[in-house]
Amino acid sequence: MTATIDPKAPCDLCTLSVGTKPFALVTPQRTFLFCCEGCKGIYQMLYEIKESPDRTVDN
Numbered sequence: 001m002t003a004t005i006d007p008k009a010p011c012d013l014c015t016l017s018v019g020t021k022p023f024a025l026v027t028p029q030r031t032f033l034f035c036c037e038g039c040k041g042i043y044q045m046l047y048e049i050k051e052s053p054d055r056t057v058d059n
């Protein structure tokens with residue numbers, strides 16, 4: 001556990017609850033939480049958000 005995540009927290013795009021395994025988008029300003037990869041991708045596209053490069057991506 002590195003962060004406190006509320007499973008009832010709303011997705012930053014569609015406002016559905018993000019569940020226990022949210023898709024996080026870490027930016028210098030704040031961390032966005034999304035319910036799915038799609039919401040995260042759309043949000044990134046809409047706001048041209050660049051994910052912090054120091055984040056480990058295991059894909």
Ligand SMILES: [Zn+2]
Nearest residue numbers: 011014035039
């Ligand atoms: Zn969503």
